[in-house]
Amino acid sequence: MKLVSVMEGDSVSLNSGLTEITDDDVIQWMFGDGNTLIAEINKRADRFTVYDDVLDGRFRDRLKLDNQTGSLTITNTTTEDTGEFEVQINHLKEFLFLDVIVVFNPKETYVSVMEGDSVTLNPGLIKISDDLIQWWFGNNVIAEINVTADRFTVYDDVLDGRFRDRLKLDNQTGSLTITNTTTEDDGDYQLQILRTSIIFNLNIYARLPVPVISRDCSSSSSNCSLVCSVVNVSHVTLSWYAGMSVLSSISASDLSISLSLPLEVEYQDKNTYSCVLNNPISNQTTHLDINTLCRHTCEGTTALILVDVSADISVY
Incomplete structure (x- = not known):
């Protein structure tokens, strides 16, 4: 046979x-x-x-x-x-x-996960039946299934041990799990089976800091001048909201940089303002309390007061 x-x-x-x-x-x-x-x-x-x-x-x-x-x-x-x-x-x-x-996934799949979480790259196989299945990262084989020899192997010492003790193969479906992910795991993973390659584009996003709202005492405006800032971020957008409406925003590229975004409000403004930092899978929000932060003038002091800060993280 x-x-x-x-x-x-x-x-x-x-x-x-x-x-x-x-x-x-x-x-x-x-x-x-x-x-x-x-x-x-x-x-x-x-x-x-x-x-x-x-x-x-x-x-x-x-x-x-x-x-x-x-x-x-x-x-x-x-x-x-x-x-x-x-x-x-x-x-x-x-x-x-x-x-x-049967393979349920298309030939290329995009997967996103927060740094530190685990992620499973699932090719959608109902069962493993081919003689040889290989997982590649770049030019390196990091996991292999040899059905004939009944051997399931992870090569987690390649790439200077980047994946050491963090790879796991599912012996039923051929899925590859990476635990405790880091931004170094970001990239393309290729599953080779038969004459077909299935590519998983894995994006690892760093956990977001809480944006800080502070009083800008260098401004000569008659209104209350504020600034929202974050440090050491990449692949993010920082935005000011009035209620559900975006007032202004600024984005960071793939380089780790600091961002700041100004806002001027009237002292008696009754609107609800918030500063939101987000990437494609999560966000952090700080709400502005005008009464507290704008209550005192900046004359004779450079102190910054931050109150009523809450963080809201959602992953989807």
Whole structure:
């Protein structure tokens, strides 16, 4: 029994084992427990026939015979094609088992996680059946499954031990889990199975600091001048809100920098203001208490007062 694996939707060729059909050859392809005849070659009669309407038309318009070797190709495979195929050549029989593997994820998947959390890269396999599955990070194999040898291996000492004691393989689905993530784990992870590669683009976001609202005593404005600031941040946006409306915002690129955003309010302003720092998966919010922060003038003092600060973190 030969095992043949293919991704759902791909084409697969079942090899007859012949390099060339002779004039006297009779080749029959059968499928399933009932040995249903699905294709036949009678070279003597010069007849090449596919019976793709059998089994309720399961193989309709998806079977093709090679008139040189007698191999059978199945296009646009589905899980219903999984099973035992028998090729009979002049009364000699050979058996092949076709396993159509289901992958729920597309060829590229974007995954985001907060630094320090664990993340599982799941290829969506129902089961592992191919002989060799490899996980790559950059140019390095970091995990490998060898079904034939029943071996599940993580190579967590590569890249100067960056992943040491932080990789785990699922022996049922082939999923790779990375624990205690760091920003160094950010990048593309590639799963190679059969002739297909599934790429996971992993983004690791640092935990956000709470934005600080302070009085700007250097301003000559007659209003209350404020500034919201954060330090050592990247891939974030800092914004002032009045209620649910954005008043102003500033963003940081991939470099770790400090951000500050000014705001002027009247001393008797009754609106609700907040300063929000956010990245694609979380945010931190500080609410402004005008009565407390703007109550005293800046004359003769450089003291900054910060009160009524609350943080709100949400991950989705």
